Amino acid sequence: MEMESARSEQYPLRRREVVPRLLAERGDLLVVTGLGAPSWDATAAGDHPLTFPLWGAMGAAAMMGLGLALAQPKRRVLVITGDGEMLMGLGALPTIAAQAPKNLAVVVLDNERYGETGMQTTHTAGPADLAAIAVGAGIPVAADIFDEDGLADALPRIRSEPGPVFFNIKIRAEDLPLALPPKDGAYLKTRFRAALLGPGAD
């Protein structure tokens, strides 16, 4: 299959500039991030008790967002993940569409690479289009974002448009310094629940 292996090295949007804007003035936003770079990006933007950064469970991020969105229908839930991570759990898209939670937004940082493992191309460097897959899955609001204009338009929709919404942000393939969140999964869970549900939650 033909891969455009150098294409994403030229994309204008940069992940470490996009993610802080996704998380700016986050209010009571609940966040789940996919393993690897998206978790490091969110940490670089500021570790937060109401961000659950995955360190494993590749393919889980969107489904964790769904479970959280169903449990907390009054809170906005944002999933930030990578194209490789999303491709591993594509079935989540029709599952989310079937449940149709209005409070869930899924954002993919699509560098067309498996960044964490050596920048190998993913299928999105070829013909695969995640936003089109989301449309086909039945997600009512789904689009690709290629540039600053698209991002500026999408930011308020990610935060408040009745969902589920799905945005695939084409970002530059680049190797960046790690910014690691706490690694203990039980701690991350307890910290999140205490911040959301109060100190009585264990």
Place this chain on the structure above:
Amino acid sequence: MEHAETTGWPGQIHAALREHEVRQVAYVPDAGHRELIAMCERDAAMTGVTLTTEEEGIALLGGAWLGGQRGVLLMQSSGVGNCVNMLSLARTCGFPLLMLVTMRGQWGEFNPWQVPMGQATPEVLRLSGAIVFEVDKADEIAETVNAAARMVFNGPSSAAVLISQRVLGAKTFGR
């Protein structure tokens, strides 16, 4: 639905799930779970979530717990094979994970394609850190689900109740 439907073991499981305040019911359908799925879908206190693959359910229920809700994952034994890496999520983070597994490939199975995973199911679950309860009598299923749910939600831990093909019987599988 106002009250639990308590007839038969599926109704008894449903009542136990209500008692434990289970809110999210995730499943890939299995014929053995047909009645229970229908009861949960009718129950206004529960949200049924049809999955495309069972591993989605483990991530879903992790998210549910982060948000303060309890859940259950219903699947047949072949679905356990689809879950293996995701079981690490529940174990590493200490998410409560209650799994009710209808067994195939086990007791007079007519489909040889079900046998390898069915035979491996209890070991796969144990190796992945889940507590395993095996039941082969209909009148012991509900109390076993209760015991498992107590350990899961007080633990928290991962636990699976394996409902023997012997209980599910020829009626369900007499195709």
